[in-house]
Amino acid sequence: MAMGIFMEYKGLLIQFPINPEELKLKIEGNNDTKEVVKFGEINIAKDCKLATVEFESFLPEKNNYPFILTKNQFEKPKFYIDFIERVRKDKKPVRLIVSDTKINMLALIDNFEYSFKAGPNDIYYTLNFTEFREARVKEVKVSNYGTRPGKSTSKNRGGSSANNVTSGCTVIVNGRLHRDSYGSGPGMTLRNYKGKINFIKRDGRKYPYHVTDMHGGWMGWVTKDSVRVI
Known part of the structure; x- marks a missing residue:
């Protein structure tokens, strides 16, 4: 790239x-x-x-x-x-x-x-x-001081292993390009286009995948359903 x-x-x-x-x-x-x-x-x-x-x-x-x-x-x-x-x-x-x-x-x-x-x-x-390094003050909370901690009921909820789209992978794109991951600036629609994924936004955004051409040229953001890993 x-x-x-x-x-x-x-x-x-x-x-x-x-x-x-x-x-x-x-x-x-x-x-x-x-x-x-x-x-x-x-x-x-x-x-x-x-x-x-x-x-x-x-x-x-x-x-x-x-x-x-x-x-x-x-x-x-x-x-x-x-x-x-x-x-x-x-x-x-x-x-x-x-x-x-x-x-x-x-x-x-x-x-x-x-x-x-x-x-x-x-x-x-x-x-x-x-x-830029942000200066933060760490806050420590103490609870149940002097008592024996009970058994934790939290469960490890790891990310889904079903999502195999990663940065740098090659994909086939069928969908409309947008300027940002929120869907602003709709542009051209790609059909069976071979490209690469270079940025991913996994925070619930509607257009989480940023697509480039095979040489790294910027294309735009697309929905999850628009890409297929090859």
């Missing part, structure tokens, strides 16, 4: 139409050193600093470049600019996903710059992300 760069926010998953020439992932160490009497300097291992990701590319005005990855769901530059600016205005993290890599993390958009150049109305941009 060809690499794709995705952002997900409030159930909407978008793919950047053109991959950058270079994507930089930076994970710095945060180790410390101390001087110990009669021993010298020692190194103390600590958790790594927040990861950062940066890349630059352009947003095409027209769907006429052969290397566009979103030809089946093409959007003009304004769509992406509005999306990014809405996320920044909300002051919330976005999920950044780069397929065929280990990059799949919540991140804050630190910097977004875009410009216009002479010629086509394409927009050139630079994006910088910093990994």
